[in-house]
Amino acid sequence: MKRLIISLTAIGIACALSFGQSSREKWTAPARAAAKKNPVTVNDTSIALGKKIYERQCLACHGAEGRGDGPVAAHLEKRPGNLSSPELWEQSDGALFWKVNEGHRPMPTFKRIMSDEERWPVINYVRTLAPKPAALYQPKRESKP
Ligand code: HEC
DSSP states (O other): OHHHHHHHHHHHHHHHHHHHHHHTSOOOOOHHHHTOOOOSOOSHHHHHHHHHHHHHHTHHHHOTTSSSOOTTGGGSSSOOOOTTSGGGGGSOHHHHHHHHHHOBTTBOOGGGTSOHHHHHHHHHHHHHHSOOOGGGGSOOOSOOO
């Protein structure tokens, strides 16, 4: 009996550990969502609207420059994504839109909070926070190392 309890405990710990690991996995948008095209033209008007919405809905966590250092960031269970990193360009507008729509605890599900007409301009604004990596202008690499 004692043995059984010990092995059950071991299984429990193993499960808890692997669960902890999977919840730390990178958050990725599904391919279909990532392929979605941004219907809102990138121009001064959409960027200015996006900025206004960003300041109201996103800045508290992501910070004025998108570095993930907003006033409430330190109190969250997880660090907000760094929206000012060139790595953000590895994701399509569709992928970012999906993430804003769905949210990921503690980030809220914005499709319940804002309309499409508000969420796409936010993506246009978020793009201005991250410098475009030069690599994206180079021809596609043959293969990854
Ligand atoms: C309550 C805090 C909070 C608010 C408000 C919030 N976010 Fe987030 N955001 C997060 C956290 C935490 C993550 C990291 C989630 C993860 O990786 O699991 C994140 C991740 C992201 C990502 C993914 C970054 C990446 O590297 O893939 C994007 C894009 C994003 N947020 C955009 C926004 C936008 C745009 C808004 C406003 C409309 C917003 N967030 C509002 C906390 C927040």
